[in-house]
Amino acid sequence: MGNLSIVTIVIIVANVLISYKGFNDYNFFDTYKFHVGGIKRGEKFRMFSSGFLHVDTQHLLFNMLTLYFFADIVIQDLGTLSFLFVYIGSLLLGSLLSLYFHKDEYHYSAVGASGAVTGILYSAILLRPEMSLYMFFVPIPIPAYVFGIGYLLYSIYGMKNKVGNIGHDAHFGGAIGGYLITLFLATWLFKTNLLMIGLLAIPIVLLFVLKRMNKI
Structure with a gap:
């Protein structure tokens, strides 16, 4: 059993x-979920613990x-x-966003490892943009970078509506988080995948532009 299997199994078992x-x-x-009111009262641990509920x-x-x-792709490359x-x-970073x-919705709450897992997914896409992904009910492969951009655009739509x-x-x-941390750790990507770095940044920039314009 390699390091990847051990790390992945430990995280899965903890979840x-x-x-x-x-x-x-x-x-x-209720004590460990993400809850805006609780976090504002000083219970910052919720921003981490909620990721395992x-x-x-x-x-x-x-x-x-x-x-x-x-997980395998990220471990192999990083x-x-x-x-x-x-x-x-x-x-x-998922909790922070x-x-x-x-921040003004005192009773807002959430749980799930989705932020962490999406970070691993985006790290993998950045490291291997040429790989293809298969979606449920879609029998044809989708290029990883196309999926990445489309998923973030859908997330913006989901947040807005x-x-x-x-x-x-x-x-x-x-x-x-997956995007920025991977670029910090794998600076060689700026030489090998600069175009993909730019393409995957588009929806991230769009989100904050829309937020600044109060469109979200």
Whole structure:
């Protein structure tokens, strides 16, 4: 069993155990979920602990499967410690962006590893933009960079129109984390994948332009 398997399994096991504790113990869930009011009271740990809680088994399974499929790429290209840096950094940036967008909504709450997992996904896309991804119900492969840009544009749409009970801002924050941290760790990408770096930056810039214009 390689380092990747150990690290991935530890993260998955932590998510499963903590999530199932939350499924069966509402007080535990309520204490450690992302909650704007709680964070403003000084409970900053919620910005980290919420990333290991999930709403239900389906939510947990989707996040852990995504992590399983893309963790390998990041570990192979960056190493185990850098993988953890991307995972934790993306989790926290996802929480920070959620707090930024919902800072005036005292009762806003959220849970899930989506920010961290989306950061790993975006790190993998940045490292291997030539790879193809398959989506549910779409039988043809989609270039990774096309998926990345499209996903962030959809997240902007979701944030603007409050689509579904989904933390689009946490996903977007996680993607920004994966993007920025990977570029910090893998500076060679500026020589090998400069065009892709620029393309993947477009929806990130667009988000903050729209926010500044009060369109979101």
